Every structure is written in structure tokens, then in C-alpha cells.
Amino acid sequence: MGYVAIRGGEAAITEAARLLDVLRSAAGGEPLGVDAIRDQLGLLVDRVCGEGGCWEPRLAALAVKQSRGDPLEAAFLLRAWRSTRPRLGATAPHRGSELRLVRRISAAFKEVPGGQVLGPGSDYLQRLFRYDLLDESPEAFRSAARDWFAGAAPAEVPATLPKVLDALRAEGLLTPPRPPLEAYDVTREPLVFPVPRPAALAAMARGETGGLLAMAYSTMRGYGYLHPTVAELRYGFLPLRWPHPATGQEVEAGEVPVTECEIVAMHGQGDAEGEPPRFSLGYGCCLGHQEVKAIAMAMCDRSLQNGAERGAQHPAEDAEFVLMHIDGIESMGFCSHYKLPHYVTFQSDLDNLRKSRSKLAGGTDAASAALAEVGDGR
Amino acid sequence: MDRIDLAADLAAVAAESPADLAALAHRLAAGLPVRHLGVPQEGLALLTMEDGVCGDRFHLGEAALAVAHVEVGGSAGGAAILGATTATAVAAAVCDAVAAGGLPGAEAVHALAARGRAARAERDRRRAQMRAATRVDFAELGESA
Known part of the structure; x- marks a missing residue:
């Protein structure tokens, strides 16, 4: 399966990302302190550290805040951060x-x-x-x-x-x-x-x-x-x-x-x-x-x-x-990628389906024609 | 004071009040030549565990760690502290070197380390209280607990 880059939408993408921050504060109230998240939502922070594979509770708390409480997204942030850090070595075995x-x-x-x-x-x-x-x-x-x-x-x-x-x-x-x-x-x-x-x-x-x-x-x-x-x-x-x-x-x-x-x-x-x-x-x-x-x-x-x-x-x-x-x-990541544009691959699926149906119905099937219209964006 | 205990005490100070550690190190370094014996680093320590049922070794995960290795007035010092910055690790390494070499300012290092030791003792006391308050003796029905 091949992937094709898409163009356009930069302004909308930028605003979509900004909206995440806007919605965090749209209802008013006080901003959540990272230390308060670490101390009061400790089990969530522990989970993020565990799934992120790195014990850094303050950054895990920041990840929770930044991801608006999504543990998978927070663990992703932490794991991305850890991939940028040098490895100082491995400890001796602990028990x-x-x-x-x-x-x-x-x-x-x-x-x-x-x-x-x-x-x-x-x-x-x-x-x-x-x-x-x-x-x-x-x-x-x-x-x-x-x-x-x-x-x-x-x-x-x-x-x-x-x-x-x-x-x-x-x-x-x-x-x-x-x-x-x-x-x-x-x-x-x-x-x-x-x-x-x-x-x-x-x-x-x-x-x-x-x-x-x-x-x-x-x-x-x-x-x-x-x-x-x-x-x-x-x-x-x-x-x-x-x-x-x-x-x-x-x-x-x-x-x-x-x-x-x-x-x-x-x-x-x-x-x-x-x-x-x-x-x-x-x-x-x-x-x-x-x-x-x-x-x-x-x-x-x-x-x-x-x-x-x-x-x-x-x-x-x-x-x-x-x-x-x-x-x-x-x-x-694999699950989420399905919501990103797959226009070309799906177009290929549509073409295949049309051809199959055409073959089956001798090229005169009404549904096949309707599908073709959808595929052409009409 | 044992150097192992000193390291743990200074690590506790680094967690509780890194600014105090930095201030003391700054004061100590002002009167003594400080040379880095290695590049201070912030990075990750890969935590190796030995599993409790077969004894196999495996990696539990990583932990943020900062390390520093310095020489102060001819005395070598070092620090390795979880969750610290390189600046804090260097400060702890300077204090370690001063204390290990018995250099001027060693008493101040021991005084600061005592604060770390007290913080560790309070932490241990709280945990002991948690254990003692929730210690349980289960008994089957019909048995006296």
C-alpha cells in the first residue's frame, strides 16, 4: 500500500492545534498546576510514566496537562521526549x-x-x-x-x-x-x-x-x-x-x-x-x-x-x-493514522469495486454508476 | 560521614531545595579552583531489574538522571541524581568534593546534608506510619484474629 502526500490546509491545521489550547481555558477557572497534577493525579502520572517507559513524573504531569488528560497521548509525548535524551548507561540489577x-x-x-x-x-x-x-x-x-x-x-x-x-x-x-x-x-x-x-x-x-x-x-x-x-x-x-x-x-x-x-x-x-x-x-x-x-x-x-x-x-x-x-x-498510532487522508488509496479501492461490479453486471448496473458518481466527487 | 550517605543526603537536598544546594556550591567554588573531569550530563538511566521468580534480568524502563564529575582544590567529587538538572548535579559534585577533601566549607556541606538526612528521615517516618496503620492480620471465619 502506498501513501501520497497531500497539500493545503496549513492555516486550518494551525488553528485546529490552537483550538486544543483554547478549549482548555474556554470554560474559565484556574489553570492546573503541573505539581498539582503530579501529586493529586498520581496514578495517572504513574501510568503515563510506565507506558512511556520513563520515570519523569513532572514531565509526565506536563504531558497529562498538554494532552488534556489523554493517557495514550501523554505517554506518546513522554516517549517522544525520552527518544531525544542520551542514554547514560544501565544500572546493575535491582531486586x-x-x-x-x-x-x-x-x-x-x-x-x-x-x-x-x-x-x-x-x-x-x-x-x-x-x-x-x-x-x-x-x-x-x-x-x-x-x-x-x-x-x-x-x-x-x-x-x-x-x-x-x-x-x-x-x-x-x-x-x-x-x-x-x-x-x-x-x-x-x-x-x-x-x-x-x-x-x-x-x-x-x-x-x-x-x-x-x-x-x-x-x-x-x-x-x-x-x-x-x-x-x-x-x-x-x-x-x-x-x-x-x-x-x-x-x-x-x-x-x-x-x-x-x-x-x-x-x-x-x-x-x-x-x-x-x-x-x-x-x-x-x-x-x-x-x-x-x-x-x-x-x-x-x-x-x-x-x-x-x-x-x-x-x-x-x-x-x-x-x-x-x-x-x-x-x-x-496505527489506529489514529486511519483518520488521516487516504484519498488515493481509497480511490483505488473504489476503482476496483467499480470494475468488479461492472464485470458482474456487464457494465450496466445502476449501483455501479452511482458509486462512480460518488468516487468522482459529483 | 560515609560518602554513600552523603550522596543520598545531597540527592534529597537536590529534590527538596536545589536552590540552596546551588547557592552553597557557588559560595564554595568562589574560593577554590573547580575543574570538570567529565562533561556534566542530563540523560537517562536504564533501570535493570532481576525478576523475582526466575532471576532473569530485564529492563523496567528508564529514569531521568543527571551526573557530574569535578575536581575542587585537588579533591575529586561527583554526583548522580534522579530528576535533577546538570547545574544541580554539578553543585552536588562540588559539595561532595569539598566534603571528601575536608576543604574549607566542608562543615557547611555537612550542615546542608543534615537537612537532606532529616528530609529522608521524615519521609521514612511517614511511610512507617502508613505501614503500621494498615498492617492487617486476616483470619478465616471461625478463627480468632
Whole structure:
């Protein structure tokens, strides 16, 4: 299929872009501060960072503002920005066990070492409106955090906690360790199938939440057979270690919020004959506080491993099907391009249709003539 | 003070009040020769993770990072700070060099770093409060919690 450039419309295009800004302020009110977006719409900013593949919350907040709240467009802006930045290097491997936790739950065990910590979450809430927020006073807004944090801190719960899976692993109930695979840079290397698991994990980590969820949901509804249990879901802040430029020793350059999920799926036979059955596992991890995405990613990881081990039997077990369709920027871009002028390609379609109908009706069909009129712009 | 702690403290100052960091570095550099040992840069750090179930390494994403490497009065200093500008990273590197070399002004650097340490402690205290207030002991029906 070929594309042909079009001419004209520059003034209208310029005004169309200006209108985006005009409509932002047409109803009056105060402009949204970028810091307020970052702090008060934090989950949206986290999503933009995750799908943009870059932790830069202030620019992600700006992207939300500029795109008038469209997360795909905002992630596109952030990813475009990151493509202009130099790569300073890659960190040494970090681990989820290093997270400074504010939330850590397990659906597998009531009692886990260090305890379960709900942290901020709406899991047990009814979805009812809080109408008081319609007319929230600045004082009420500020006092919520001030009053809560003014309370004395009760008994200490450690900031870092051991992994729930460690106990199952110690019992030999999980797949035994194998030599780890090295990271694969999906931002610089194409996905050539079959891809190594690190490429799949990286692609899913910056995948679009809804896309990943759709794939994972298909396995929940029967296109696959996982029925997983969330062994552990944790959210916290990862201290990013980077070599000190003068000493080379790793120092903490700051923190990145991360959500991590480890699932236990159905058990199966060991790799070799006579080996006892073991649980299979799945892993999800993403920037920011994105629990649905982390769980969906863990399910897709397990599903893709199933597909790699015994051949894909369901869509979500097919690496190419999953990984080529979950990138929000790519899929949104392809979808959006259909609304741009396709006059020449569509004209070709029309010509073909006319010829086909003419052949069928001996060139006298009335509908064919009508179509020809439309195609000629009459 | 441990240089690793100093780096984390200065990174905290850079996040909270970069202007104070810049002002101190400007004051320190006024009396000492400053030489760049590398080009200060703003760029991206590719964050590598080790997955928790198989141990495979993968890239979680990138993070905005600024780095600087300087020599102040014969003492080398450096900084690597998430979300900072090169100017802020250079300021932190100057402070790091002054503190590491025990140069004039080192006490001021330690005083500023103490503010960063206090900010980190307050941040940790708040998180501890969140954890403690939401710690839960689930029990099955029929069990006592």
C-alpha cells in the first residue's frame, strides 16, 4: 500500500492545534498546576510514566496537562521526549526485595513473614461517590495529610520484607532456579520471535495497561488455564543505585516507585521424568503504582511461558500475538493514522469495486454508476 | 560521614531545595579552583531489574538522571541524581568534593546534608506510619484474629 502526500490546509491545521489550547481555558477557572497534577493525579502520572517507559513524573504531569488528560497521548509525548535524551548507561540489577514498602499483600497466605500491609488501597471499599470532594476547601484538603501524619507512629513494620515465595522455594515446591537470562533492550533491538523472556518482560513493563489486561483477562475467561494465586503484590520505592562518578562505588541517586507481583499458577510435572510436581510462576513489575498492570503482566508472563514450553494453544500464549499488540503508542498510532487522508488509496479501492461490479453486471448496473458518481466527487 | 550517605543526603537536598544546594556550591567554588573531569550530563538511566521468580534480568524502563564529575582544590567529587538538572548535579559534585577533601566549607556541606538526612528521615517516618496503620492480620471465619 502506498501513501501520497497531500497539500493545503496549513492555516486550518494551525488553528485546529490552537483550538486544543483554547478549549482548555474556554470554560474559565484556574489553570492546573503541573505539581498539582503530579501529586493529586498520581496514578495517572504513574501510568503515563510506565507506558512511556520513563520515570519523569513532572514531565509526565506536563504531558497529562498538554494532552488534556489523554493517557495514550501523554505517554506518546513522554516517549517522544525520552527518544531525544542520551542514554547514560544501565544500572546493575535491582531486586524487588529492595523496595521500601508502603504496601505488601498476599492472597496465598494469611500470615507472611513481616505481615501483610494494606498501604493505600481501595480494595475493600464500595465504589460510592464522595460528594464532599465536589466543594473541597483548601483547608480541608491540607488538613487530611497534616492531621494524619501528625499522629504518633505506632509499632514499627520494617521497610523491606522477605519475599513470600522464599518459603515455598525452600520447600522445593517451585520450579528450581536456572541460569538467569541477560537483559534485552527492546528500545534499541527489534523483537524477533521467538524472543527471550527478558525481552517479553521489558515489552510488557512498558505495555499499555488496557492491552495487557485484555490479554490476561482472556486467560481468566477460559482462553488458557492459569487460575493463579497472587503470592505477593508489593508497592514501594526502589532506591536507584548508580556508580559514583568519582569513586565508582554505587550510591543512591534517588527513588523510583515500583509495583511488583508474583503469582503462583497451576502445578505441573517437573521437567524430567520422575520429578515431583511443582507450582509454576509468573512475574509482573512496572513503574509507579499500577497494580492491575502488574498482576496482568504476571499472568501474561506465565501464559507466555506455557506457550514457549508446549506450544501456544491460546492467543495469550502466543508471544507474537501478545507482545506486538500491547504497546499503547504503536497501537494508538496505527489506529489514529486511519483518520488521516487516504484519498488515493481509497480511490483505488473504489476503482476496483467499480470494475468488479461492472464485470458482474456487464457494465450496466445502476449501483455501479452511482458509486462512480460518488468516487468522482459529483 | 560515609560518602554513600552523603550522596543520598545531597540527592534529597537536590529534590527538596536545589536552590540552596546551588547557592552553597557557588559560595564554595568562589574560593577554590573547580575543574570538570567529565562533561556534566542530563540523560537517562536504564533501570535493570532481576525478576523475582526466575532471576532473569530485564529492563523496567528508564529514569531521568543527571551526573557530574569535578575536581575542587585537588579533591575529586561527583554526583548522580534522579530528576535533577546538570547545574544541580554539578553543585552536588562540588559539595561532595569539598566534603571528601575536608576543604574549607566542608562543615557547611555537612550542615546542608543534615537537612537532606532529616528530609529522608521524615519521609521514612511517614511511610512507617502508613505501614503500621494498615498492617492487617486476616483470619478465616471461625478463627480468632
